[in-house]
Amino acid sequence: MQFEDLNWMQVENYLKSDDRVMLVLGACEQHGYLSLLTDVKIPLALAQTASQKSGVLLAPPVNFGCSPYFLDYPGTISLRLHTYLDVVEELLRSLYGAGFRRVLILNGHGGNTPVKTHLVELVNELTDLNLRWHAWWTSDTLFTIAKKHNLDPEHANWLEAFEFTKVSPLPADSKSTPYPPASILNKTDTRKYYNDGSFGGSYEVDSAIMQEIFDASLEDVMELLRFE
Amino acid sequence: MQFEDLNWMQVENYLKSDDRVMLVLGACEQHGYLSLLTDVKIPLALAQTASQKSGVLLAPPVNFGCSPYFLDYPGTISLRLHTYLDVVEELLRSLYGAGFRRVLILNGHGGNTPVKTHLVELVNELTDLNLRWHAWWTSDTLFTIAKKHNLDPEHANWLEAFEFTKVSPLPADSKSTPYPPASILNKTDTRKYYNDGSFGGSYEVDSAIMQEIFDASLEDVMELLRFE
Amino acid sequence: MQFEDLNWMQVENYLKSDDRVMLVLGACEQHGYLSLLTDVKIPLALAQTASQKSGVLLAPPVNFGCSPYFLDYPGTISLRLHTYLDVVEELLRSLYGAGFRRVLILNGHGGNTPVKTHLVELVNELTDLNLRWHAWWTSDTLFTIAKKHNLDPEHANWLEAFEFTKVSPLPADSKSTPYPPASILNKTDTRKYYNDGSFGGSYEVDSAIMQEIFDASLEDVMELLRFE
Amino acid sequence: MQFEDLNWMQVENYLKSDDRVMLVLGACEQHGYLSLLTDVKIPLALAQTASQKSGVLLAPPVNFGCSPYFLDYPGTISLRLHTYLDVVEELLRSLYGAGFRRVLILNGHGGNTPVKTHLVELVNELTDLNLRWHAWWTSDTLFTIAKKHNLDPEHANWLEAFEFTKVSPLPADSKSTPYPPASILNKTDTRKYYNDGSFGGSYEVDSAIMQEIFDASLEDVMELLRFE
């Protein structure tokens, strides 16, 4: 039930009985040893599974986000925040125009969070738009699991090392977490600061933990899709 | 050799010996009976094959384009032209910042053509950026093949009916091509005008012709990638 | 019946019985040996004659367009595409606000074509605005005449060499047409590529041919003004 | 010596010995009984004469300005202030890019005055651009003449009633000047307030006075063109 597998008549038909849709916001940015598309792949995997289980439509992912701090890591592609605000707003306006009224945004990238503030301006105008924003790695569900296993979730560490985000072998040791910088780092200093790009901790953990996390995150999404 | 299968270290390594990259611009819009993502799928298929054959890197596709005329067909998601100009510019700035100097844009959607004019402003500034823009369906190669088979290439007719863009059975008959409207149609009138969304002619043709077209289009891309 | 020869009371009076108006979009850019205002002068001449014959009002011309590629030729004055989209939109909003409902845009410059896409966004909003866009040099009428005389129409060649666009003697010989460049040229390379600025072919042809072209182009305009 | 009578080679040649140029900013707006293009025609007439006398080049006029208050008078065509700031900036960037370093802006319309503030931002960047802004009706020269003849200069009264701005007979009587409104009027209230559009006083005066004003205004322009 992804847009890519449908034509417009099928979407029109769907809208006769449902008005829900999921939209994935990601990023194309350094994730240490992991795929540059990690922030797309994780929410997209969750969304695809949730779509199969719930029948809720899934729009094409936005493959880019706001990652100005990582621009000195080759392969990072970043939109200016100004532009990104407009992009997300306009995608939502198109979906709203077609008749979708309940939209679950599955955001995979922390740098996209400012969009949430902008979307308040949008729902102030489109008052019957029920808009939800979910960032899978910020849910209580996840923190509980991480704590249980005595793990710190961080950018580009074990947290994001699913089988489908790995593109090369990962270091066996763990990285000591750098102390958070007190100033807003520019792209050059960010690379000096984080070196390989991981924010520290173990690079990967047992696949059973990753499955546990995926399953719990999926349940979060399924719950949000109920729009209760 | 797609960004999604690479991490930043691998891109950095690639840049030591090559500075070429492909970027696919698509659209999410009605294509009659074909997939809403037809304009992504075709240039992406060409780019993936060309990447395998040439080793040239392929950035993630832009899944959206400018399709204001089709907004009354559900499933169409359109960016404003203003926004789209900025999106493409900023993606290119990121790639340029990483060291890419020869970029082949594979555009799958006619509505995105205005970006070309904007990109002149960009190359006026980034004077050592070698930027190519290719719209597969506008090449002489294609017209020659279409003419040979006595076929008219049009939006959402046989021209775009590859196996990988079909999502439902196609009508067996052909559609009489409507006379082009003299005024700039708004979205409501556009839907009235084109009904099922195809711009006319046969809905599909023999798969051998489609293979001939794909192969010839691929050769166009391979030639452009030589940057001679 | 041009705005410059009227006051507001006269326009108000006109609007009681007609709601048509013409708007000329031009450019101030190199045209080889021809006037820098060639792209204004040609559609303006057509519009003035059509206005006299039809009584349809003619708004003041936009003397500038998008010509970023020609900025290394002195005398070229170019607006950014972003700005030009807004300019044309706002002129149309003013005309619409006054009561004009049928507008024929006579565009004289290829670089302005992206505006057409933007205007779809406008007619999506102003649904009772009947907006037509005409670029005289792209009409079938013209191609037929050019073909009949075995001539290739190109930027700044014979095609635009009317008596009223000539400002200096023209070369007697013809220029071999350069092969179209495969990359998007920046302004410096554009000047190197085109030298004197003409895109090739004869610099001028017999005045009878030019009259034939003008007359046929005028008939195109007259036909479009019927808004049928 | 207007751009419309020149090709790019002639401008390039001019720039070898001079770097001055004039740019006319006007408006297309109600002027009572006078031409809608009055604010273009007056500075353009001054500029054309000054160009003939001085040899300084004259760029094509900007036929539109900011006239939001007059939008209820048909025939008024107004750009948003945001857009107008960009338009003037970009025209100047083109001229600067070509090598012009001394630019005299001849503004014919009071509503365009905010651009002056924006141009300070431009000269902060282009530090060797000598930019002058002249609004003919605000010069001491003019006030002295008006006072001598016991006349009040106002929008669309005798002040602007040159032979070349008249498009219909003018009322023989004079209009009592309305007291300036204390609030910022919207377009509807503006029309109610000013009725025929003149801001009051005599509609026309003896042609000798108009000639005296034109001659004095021309001398202002000639003086400014010396850039001393």
Added chain:
Amino acid sequence: MQFEDLNWMQVENYLKSDDRVMLVLGACEQHGYLSLLTDVKIPLALAQTASQKSGVLLAPPVNFGCSPYFLDYPGTISLRLHTYLDVVEELLRSLYGAGFRRVLILNGHGGNTPVKTHLVELVNELTDLNLRWHAWWTSDTLFTIAKKHNLDPEHANWLEAFEFTKVSPLPADSKSTPYPPASILNKTDTRKYYNDGSFGGSYEVDSAIMQEIFDASLEDVMELLRFE
């Protein structure tokens, strides 16, 4: 009756019986020997007194304005004109949204004047918004007093030297007024031109005159607040 001394319930209560509010626009820019906030302090002092006398609410001041010409004087903080237009528009939209319908803008800085033109666009949309713009130093009241005392009002001279704007001793002598420059000065030339930043004349005058001016200016504000 300033916003800072109220909570939202109190504002809501106020709106049941009145719909007037004052908004101060200032600047943070060089004022010679006077406070960098001079352009905030003066209209704010007037507004606070007027609020006490009239009971009309006073919104928080905008502490910044458009001062691009003074950017070479340290302590000057300037917004681009584009941004400032949006800032003032959006503040007014918020006030309007809350129910305020009569707004008196007390502007303290000449560089902010372009906003007035932009606000016409706003009242064209919000047709029941009664918006007044007052710049205390441009009133006839003030000119009459200055003339009576044979004083020239100028930026950063005696005119703005109230007790509450002084932050250091003032020169006892007076400064000869420089002749107004004929070109638009950039920030570097502006500083060279004005040296200490005053535009000339006496640096201070007798406090009785200042009181006379303050009282008269206050009466202007009180009169405008009647919205008659």
Added chain:
Amino acid sequence: MQFEDLNWMQVENYLKSDDRVMLVLGACEQHGYLSLLTDVKIPLALAQTASQKSGVLLAPPVNFGCSPYFLDYPGTISLRLHTYLDVVEELLRSLYGAGFRRVLILNGHGGNTPVKTHLVELVNELTDLNLRWHAWWTSDTLFTIAKKHNLDPEHANWLEAFEFTKVSPLPADSKSTPYPPASILNKTDTRKYYNDGSFGGSYEVDSAIMQEIFDASLEDVMELLRFE
């Protein structure tokens, strides 16, 4: 050592021996029973005290922020996020242009947080700008104190009820904290959801606790001002 108490010569003198400055970002928005300017008053009080103790300059506060969700509470004045990004960027550019190189932003309002992402784009350009962002209510210091006293810090509850933010009596009881909404609320629903505007918990606590918090928060600021 606030800008309002200084002239430009004094700032220029300061810059000879120091390049630090503080900038307060606030909001004018509902804070339940507390002052509409609460988000300005708290960081400003901290900044003023820190300035006295450290001698570091303090720029004028930005009295407005992004509060689209609270626009149905009268007295809330909100800027669009797009505009706010530009405002903060431009203030910083002015300070940087004057020679300030270490800037501590003291943000008082959660809705302004998106600006941080935008500022990365700025430091990518101004690479020698050391920019710190501090939101007093998010520091570990504060959480420790709150926890010690078994208090939950929330918008418009005891956390912000300093003597200088109170403008009316506060309820003696406490408010049960509403469960966070799962959807992005529009302004109408936000008001329904939060009623009096407090996000729950006690409305005020013992003044000794408030002093403890202020002192600890001040120490945070003092530490950050060391720029180590």
